[in-house]
Amino acid sequence: MVIGDRLRELREQKKLSQGDIEKRTGLLRCYISRVENGHTVPAVETLEKLARALEIPMYQLFYDGAKPPEVPNLIKRKGSDNIAWGNSGKDAKFLNKLRRLLGKSNEDDRKLILYTLQKMAR
Numbered sequence: 001m002v003i004g005d006r007l008r009e010l011r012e013q014k015k016l017s018q019g020d021i022e023k024r025t026g027l028l029r030c031y032i033s034r035v036e037n038g039h040t041v042p043a044v045e046t047l048e049k050l051a052r053a054l055e056i057p058m059y060q061l062f063y064d065g066a067k068p069p070e071v072p073n074l075i076k077r078k079g080s081d082n083i084a085w086g087n088s089g090k091d092a093k094f095l096n097k098l099r100r101l102l103g104k105s106n107e108d109d110r111k112l113i114l115y116t117l118q119k120m121a122r
Helices: 003-013 018-025 029-036 044-054 089-104 107-121
Strands: none
Touching: 003 029, 003 044, 018 029, 018 044
16 A cells, blocks of 8 residues: 555545645645655654544554454553553652753763663663
C-alpha cells in the first residue's frame, strides 16, 4: 500500500480538496500534493494531522477494511501509569530535579555519569 494513494482515496471519499486539507492541517497544498503523488513520505506527526483533518482514526490510513482490525490476545499487563517509576510523589520530584541538574552539566560529565550508571546496572 502506498500511503499517498490511500490519503488521496480517503480525501476524495470525503469530497475534500487539497485546499481544504491545507486549511485544516496548516500544511502547504504543494506538500499535500507531493505526499499524494509519492514524492514525499510524511512523518508520523504529519499523518496524525492528516487523519484529524479527514476526521478518521489514524489506523484507517493503513487499513481499508470495514471494521477495525482485531487485536490478538496479548498478555494483560498493568498500565504504564501504574508501573512507571518517577510518575508521582517523591520519585517524580527526584526525577525532575535530576533532569534539571543533568541539563546544566556539560557533555563530558553526562557521558561519565551515563558510563557509571551503565556499569552499576550490570
